[in-house]
Amino acid sequence: MKFLNYLWLLLFAASCFSAGAQGIPVFKKGDRVVFVGNSITHGGRYHQYIWLYYMTRFPGMPITILNAGIGGEIAGQMNKRLETDVYAKKPSVIALTFGMNDTGYFEFLQSDSATKSKEKLERSYQALLQMDASFRKHPDIKKILIAGSPYDETSKFGKNNLFPGKSNAMLRIAGxxxxxxxxxxxxxLDLTRPMTAINLREQEKDSTYTLIGNDRIHPGVDGHLVMAYLFLKAQGLAGKEVADFTINAAASKVENGVNCQITNIQSKPGGFTFDYLARALPYPVDTVATGEWGAMQRRESDALKLVPFMKELNQEMLHITGLTGNRYAVEIDGRKIGEWSGAELKAGINLAAQRRTPQYEQAMAVKKLNEERWQIERRLRDYAWMEYDFLMDRGLLMKDDLATLDTIYAHLNEGFVRGNLDNYLKARYPEVRQGWQKQMDVLVDEIYHINQPQKHSFFIREL
Structure with a gap:
């Protein structure tokens, strides 16, 4: 599909969709949120990032976010595992996404692609109606439907995995x-169009750019942070600061304080000190490159050039007025975090963007524990893939006995069976799965212990 034709389709689709989200609820204390999807959920990070936001922004409001993604699935397969894999997790909220696999792949290279695409879309639609009927039996569970991240048909990085027309089919599913x-x-929540719009915008500057990855399917860590941003913004969380405070240095008084407490302001030789206690932590954005599930090596921080994450969702603003000097050092707990002019301090410094602050370090510890939890959870999802996408149709769901092993060994060269074998050989034992769950429970308990904001001592020192 030519670029201009695709752009026209995108604009046409925009007229068929409501702007933004449709009633995405903010999670509340005690919520159990289950994200159901395919490999972009199974191996992806967007739900991990969403939970990290809640861990840092609402440290006294514990929630649980659970991964119920399985790689390669279509909507019909998700429907078949609702009872045993989704409802069994006792969700208070279900977030469902599908479409990438439902639209097919190599069919778009065949002469009868239009007919096959129509058949696939109809099967996907019917599966959604079946899930809708199932969800109606659980009125106490809130439901969120997500039109997922897009297939990148327009990047010019090469012709690998290029299936003309797939993007249009995904727009129809989103519809x-x-x-x-x-x-x-x-x-x-529609992720398809906003992320496609980012791709098109960036490809005007670099035709080989993609937010997705070199397989055109799986977003990198930057793409997943964009997905989390769009989700959190749809929940109405944009503009809710980590903290925002103003101190008048000349009068030694607090002029403004949002979501924080400023106490003990004292003049010192060359500057002044005060104590600061926020009610939240900044969101820690990693700068380390990583790549998985076909995605190119990317950094989370790359997403900050694509969406206003820091401006809308990660503001910890320090303002100092009444300064008479030219340049100042800002120290927190005896650690210098940077130098700014008096004018810059008056305009405001976003402490959430300063990676040397003790509160940022505290938030990064939360992040690393959350990543450990996510890694363990992925093992359980790899086990779920073997159970639901290989064993269930053979009448062997959750049997995990020696006859099941014989069946697996007889099909080692099929699909992802061999790649999942080592994990399955461990996870088939309920004691191992229970041990993994206990590890995750310990990590979450530790997260909600160490994520409580601490009081810090500031020293604003004239240079």
């Missing part, structure tokens, strides 16, 4: 997803 969500009163 009936929104229609069903609206009719059933679900929340709805």
């Amino acid at each position: 009936f997803q929104e229609s069903v969500a609206k009719k059933s009163g679900w929340g709805f």
Whole structure:
């Protein structure tokens, strides 16, 4: 599909979708949120990032976010595991996304691609209606339907994995997803168009750019942070500061304080000190490159050039007025974090962007523990892949006995069976799965212990 034709389709689709999200609820204390999807959920990080935001922004409001993604699945397969894999997790919120696999791949290279695409879309639609009927039996569970991250058909990095027309098919799925969500009163979030718009914008500067990855399917860590940003913004969380405070240095008084407490302001030789206690932690954005599930090596911080994450979701603002000097050092707990002019301090410094602050370090410890939890959870999802995408149709769901092993060994060269074998040989034992769950529980308990904001001593020192 030519770029201009695709752009026209994107603009046409925009007229068929409601702007932004449709009633995405903010999570509340005690919520159990289950994200159901394919490999982008199974091996992806967007739900991990969403939980990290809640861990740092609402440290006294523990929630649980659970991964129920399985790589390679279509909507019909997700429907078949609702009872044993989704409802069994006792969710208070379900966030469902599908479409990448439902639209197919190599069919778009065949002469009868239009017919096959129509058949696939109809199967996907019918599966959604079946899930809708199932969800209606659980009125106490909030539902969110997500039109997922897009297939990148427009990047010019090469011709690998290029399936002309797949993007249009995904837009059609997003269309009936929104229609069903609206009719059933679900929340709805469209990721397809906003992320495609980012791709098109960046490709005007670099035709080989992609937010997704070199397989055109799986977003990198930057793409997942964009997904988390769009989700959190749809929940109405943009503009809710970590903290925002103003101190008048000349009068030694607090002029403004949002989500924090400033005490003990004292003049010192060359400057002044005060104590600061916020009610939240900054969101820690990693700068280390990583790549997985076909995604190119990317950094989370790359997302900050694409969406206003820091401006809208990560503001910890320090303002100092009444300064008479030219340049100042800011120290927190005896550690110098940077130098700014009096004018810059008056305009405001976003402490959340300063990686040397003790509160940022505290938040990074939370992040690393959350990543450890996520890694363990992925093992359980790899086990779920073997159970639901290989064993269930053979009548061997959750049997995990020696006959099941014989079946697996007889099909080692099929699909992802060999790649999942080592993990399955461990996870088939319930004691191992229970041990992994206990490890995750310990990590979450530790997170909600160490994420409580601490009081810090500031020294604003004239240079």
